[in-house]
Amino acid sequence: MPAASETAVEVARVERQLRERGAPRGHMLGIVLTSGTVSLFTSIVLLKAGIASMAIRYPIAVVSGYAAFLGFVRLWLHVHRNAVHASEDPETLEVMELAQLPAELAANGLSAGDAAGLGIEAEAMPIAIVGGILAIAVGAIAYTVYIAPPLFAELLVDMAVTGGVYRQLRGKSDVSWLRRAFRRTVVPAAVMTGLFAIAGLVIQHAYPGAISLGAVWDSLFR
DSSP: OOHHHHHHHHHHHHHHHHHHHSOHHHHHHHHHHHHHHHHHHHHHHHHHTTOOOHHHHHHHHHHHHHHHHHHHHHHHHHHTGGGEEOOSSGGGOEEOOOOOOOGGGGGGOOOGGGGTTOOOOGGGHHHHHHHHHHHHHHHHHHHHHHTHHHHHHHHHHHHHHHTTOOGGGTTSOOOOHHHHHHHHHHHHHHHHHHHHHHHHHHHHHHOTTOOSHHHHHHHHHO
16 A cells, blocks of 8 residues: 555544544634734734834734644644554554543634624724624634644644654655644635734724724724
8 A cells, every 4th residue: 555545544543533532623722712812912012012013013923823823733742642552553543532622612702793783884994894804814713623633633643653653654754743734724824914914904094093903992982
């Protein structure tokens, strides 16, 4: 069997075990939310450092969050590096049971229904545009969470192969976990970086004196 086919078999088996015994999408959701917190903290620090332009600050914050995302993925792999067990017989491969994340993590998501009753005035149009941009960004996040089971399985197998756990696949793959993780997630990250730059430009064009979304909110609803 070609090496690519052998690897695909192992990835499929690991993914199946992750789905049956763990909560890969819950884990990814936790990673994404924590990375978002890093982005928010970065934006606050940059603002305190004197970078008032949202068009500059927000993209930097997103890139910082993406770097944190890759770091948290690496931490996940480190914690679960022993989850993949291989022997001379691939049929004995198993995945250790993963801890479930609280379902309440998803309860803190943004709700578009909160603004359903608000009429869109001309002065609030930039906020509507930003809302659309944020909706696309949420879609990018949802995509990342959706692909979590196969992505985690591939990364675990990549780490196992490069670490020599799979004797039958040793030396047959040169794809590192970082390269694969970057390749599978860089497009959503790039989309979010660009969108947040546009959002910053739109807001600051409409509200020249504003240096944060909070300031815009206060000017609209105070």
